[in-house]
Amino acid sequence: MLDQSYYRKADEIIEHYGRTAASLIPIMQDIQAEYRYLPGELLTYVAKEIGVKEAKAYSVATFYENFSFEPKGKYVIKVCDGTACHVRKSMPVKEALMKELGLSNKKHTTDDMLFTVETVSCLGACGLAPTLTVNDEVHPKMTPEKAVELLNKLRGECV
Known part of the structure; x- marks a missing residue:
């Protein structure tokens, strides 16, 4: 279970880009830039918030080599x-x-x-x-x- 601060930060990022499917990749990029990885639980949350199917969000995240579900070092x-x-x-x-x-x-x-x-x-x-x-x-x-x-x-x- 992620700390609530992760969700608050995700909400800020979502508000910045807008609640549209087209915002998915920039939102994921900003989340990964913030935490050095893309927490799966947060990706599920983002998908729900912007009206994208969870499977679609995961297919995008796994298609691009840039995204990582594993935490990375400093x-x-x-x-x-x-x-x-x-x-x-x-x-x-x-x-x-x-x-x-x-x-x-x-x-x-x-x-x-x-x-x-x-x-x-x-x-x-x-x-x-x-x-x-x-x-x-x-x-x-x-x-x-x-x-x-x-x-x-x-x-x-x-x-």
Whole structure:
């Protein structure tokens, strides 16, 4: 059960965009931006409030890779595994991050909700490969060592 503050925030977002089916995606985007994920319970609420069938709301949310029903950390790290990054050894970068953070293929977010590590197909920065982003900020020409240094820098910002 979500805290009532989630529903109040959803109501604010709904009022901003209007109670129409066409508002579904922008509402979902704003909710995800607020909480770093899309709580399923809140999606059901939004669908009801704007007059969209719950199944339709879930089909939209699952169609777009951008939406996540899993909570994400404060820092979302996306490691590119497109062709250019892959051949320039992006997976050892990801493996170093996962090892440093105690994550696995089944666990992508740290228990303290500080870091989430994901693999993406392309970040569109092939000339800077291997590349990763932290909350959409590009970090080019990464190595496993530079990735761990970046984690330590981010951890320092949280102290």
